[in-house]
Amino acid sequence: MPPSQPSVLATVLDQDRGDVLKAWIQDQMAGGAARPDLMQPSELQDQSSQFLDLLAAAVNAGSARDGAAWHAVRQFLAGISSSRAAQGFTPVDTATFVLSLKQALLGRLQQRSGDATRFAAELWSMTTLIDELALYTTSVALEARERIIARQQEEMLELSTPVVKLWDGILALPMIGTLDSARTQVVMESLLQRIVQTGAEVAIIDITGVPTVDTLVAQHLIKTVTAARLMGAECIISGIRPQIAATIVHLGVDLTNVDTKATLADAFRLALRRTGHALGRATGSERA
Amino acid sequence: MPVQRTDALAVRSASDVVAVRQLVRTRAQEAGFNLVDQTRIVTAASELARNTLDYGGGGRATIELLTEPGRTGLRMLFEDEGPGIPDIELALRDGYTTGHGLGLGLGGARRLMNDLRIESRPGKGTRVDAVRWR
Numbered sequence A: 001m002p003p004s005q006p007s008v009l010a011t012v013l014d015q016d017r018g019d020v021l022k023a024w025i026q027d028q029m030a031g032g033a034a035r036p037d038l039m040q041p042s043e044l045q046d047q048s049s050q051f052l053d054l055l056a057a058a059v060n061a062g063s064a065r066d067g068a069a070w071h072a073v074r075q076f077l078a079g080i081s082s083s084r085a086a087q088g089f090t091p092v093d094t095a096t097f098v099l100s101l102k103q104a105l106l107g108r109l110q111q112r113s114g115d116a117t118r119f120a121a122e123l124w125s126m127t128t129l130i131d132e133l134a135l136y137t138t139s140v141a142l143e144a145r146e147r148i149i150a151r152q153q154e155e156m157l158e159l160s161t162p163v164v165k166l167w168d169g170i171l172a173l174p175m176i177g178t179l180d181s182a183r184t185q186v187v188m189e190s191l192l193q194r195i196v197q198t199g200a201e202v203a204i205i206d207i208t209g210v211p212t213v214d215t216l217v218a219q220h221l222i223k224t225v226t227a228a229r230l231m232g233a234e235c236i237i238s239g240i241r242p243q244i245a246a247t248i249v250h251l252g253v254d255l256t257n258v259d260t261k262a263t264l265a266d267a268f269r270l271a272l273r274r275t276g277h278a279l280g281r282a283t284g285s286e287r288a
Numbered sequence B: 001m002p003v004q005r006t007d008a009l010a011v012r013s014a015s016d017v018v019a020v021r022q023l024v025r026t027r028a029q030e031a032g033f034n035l036v037d038q039t040r041i042v043t044a045a046s047e048l049a050r051n052t053l054d055y056g057g058g059g060r061a062t063i064e065l066l067t068e069p070g071r072t073g074l075r076m077l078f079e080d081e082g083p084g085i086p087d088i089e090l091a092l093r094d095g096y097t098t099g100h101g102l103g104l105g106l107g108g109a110r111r112l113m114n115d116l117r118i119e120s121r122p123g124k125g126t127r128v129d130a131v132r133w134r
Helices: A008-015 A017-031 A041-061 A068-087 A091-099 A101-113 A116-158 A182-198 A215-230 A242-251 A264-274 B014-030 B035-054 B088-092 B105-112
Strands: A164-167 A170-176 A202-209 A234-238 A259-261 B003-011 B059-068 B071-080 B115-121 B125-133
Touching: A008 A017, A008 A041, A008 A101, A008 A116, A017 A041, A017 A101, A041 A068, A068 A091, A068 A116, A091 A101, A091 A116, A101 A116, A164 A264, A170 A182, A170 A264, A182 A202, A182 A215, A202 A215, A202 A264, A215 A234, A215 A242, A215 B035, A215 B105, A234 A264, A242 B035, A242 B105, A259 A264, B003 B014, B003 B035, B003 B071, B014 B035, B014 B059, B014 B071, B035 B059, B035 B071, B035 B105, B035 B125, B088 B105, B088 B115, B105 B115, B105 B125
Parallel strands: A170 A202, A202 A234, A234 A259
Antiparallel strands: A164 A170, B003 B059, B059 B071, B071 B125, B115 B125
16 A cells, blocks of 8 residues: 555554444444454453454554554553453454454445555455464464473473382383373383382283384383393393283284283282282281 | 275374273274283284384384175284384395394284385385284
C-alpha cells in the first residue's frame, strides 16, 4: 500500500472502534469461540478490547511487522495464548478468537472503502494480517507444547533404575523400557559401582520390563556381564520370555556363557545357592 | 501385492528408532501375528532402523501392511542416502561389522524375516526391503 494513502483499516479501527468491538464480541458469543464455560464475559470483553487497541496502534505504525507496536501485539497474543491454554482453551479456540475479528471488520471496511477495487485491496490486506496473527497464536501454543515434551523427555532420562539388594551378596537390577538409549550406559555403570561398594558375589539383571532385545541390547548385557565378572561377581540375566528367547536364537547372539533364567524368582534361587544360602519352609516349632 | 496401509517415518535419531519399533509392533498386532512373530518383526525393525541411522546417516522407514488371497504380511522398507555397502555378502556375514556392534544385526534381521533384499550403490545409498508373512 502506498504510504500517501491512509489505510482504511486504520480508519475503521479508529473511528468505528466501539461498533467493531460490540460486533466482534457478539460474533464470538454466537460462533462458539467465546467458551463461557471457560472464561467470564468480562474477561473476554477486556481481552477483545485490549487486542483492538494494540492492533489499532500497530496498524497506524505501518505495515512493517518489526516495529515496537507489532511487537506489543505479538506479546499480547503470546500472553493470552498461554493464559487461555491454562484455562483449558485449545489452540484452535485461541486462533478462532483472532480469526473471528474478520467478520466484524468486513462490513465497516466495505462501508469506508467506497469503490470495489479499493475494498478488494483492503480486504486482502486485512485478511492476510488477521491470518498471520492467528497463526502466531498457534505457533506459540506449539512451542509451549514442545517445551513440555522436551522437559518430559529429560525427566524420563533421569528416571534411574535402582540397584536393589536382595540378600547378603546378591544385587538385582530390574531394567524397564528401552535399553538402547544413553540411559543404559548409566544404569549398567551404576550396577558395576554397586558391585564394588557392596562386594556382591551375584548380580541379577532382570529384563522382564524390556520390550525388545536386539543385538545392541544384547551387546550392552554381554559387556556388563563381562565387566562384572572381571570384578569377581557373576551375573544372572532373568526375565527371558519365550518370544525373546526365540528371537535371540535367530539373531545368533551367543549367551551360552551367561546364566539366564525365565523369571526373577528362578534367578534368585540360583543366586542363593551360589552364595551358599539355603531356603526352606520353617517347621512347626521354628515358626514365629 | 495389494498394499492395505502404508506409513512412512523419518529415521534421524535414536528416538526415531523407538518410534519405528512401536509402529511396527502396532501394525504387526493389527496384521494378526502371534507374539513370537511380533517380537521377531519388531527386533528386525530395530536392527534395520539402527543400521539406517548409524551406517546410512539417517533416512526413512516405510511400513506396509500387505494382503494377498489367503495371507497377510508386513513389509518394511529402509532407505538412506549414505555411503552404501560395498560388499553385501560380507555385510550379511555374522560377526562382520565396520562399526562397534556385534556384527549380527543384518544377518539376524534376514533370519527373523521371510525375505530380505538389499540394494546398495556405493556413495548413493542403501535400500533394505524386508517382508514377513503370516
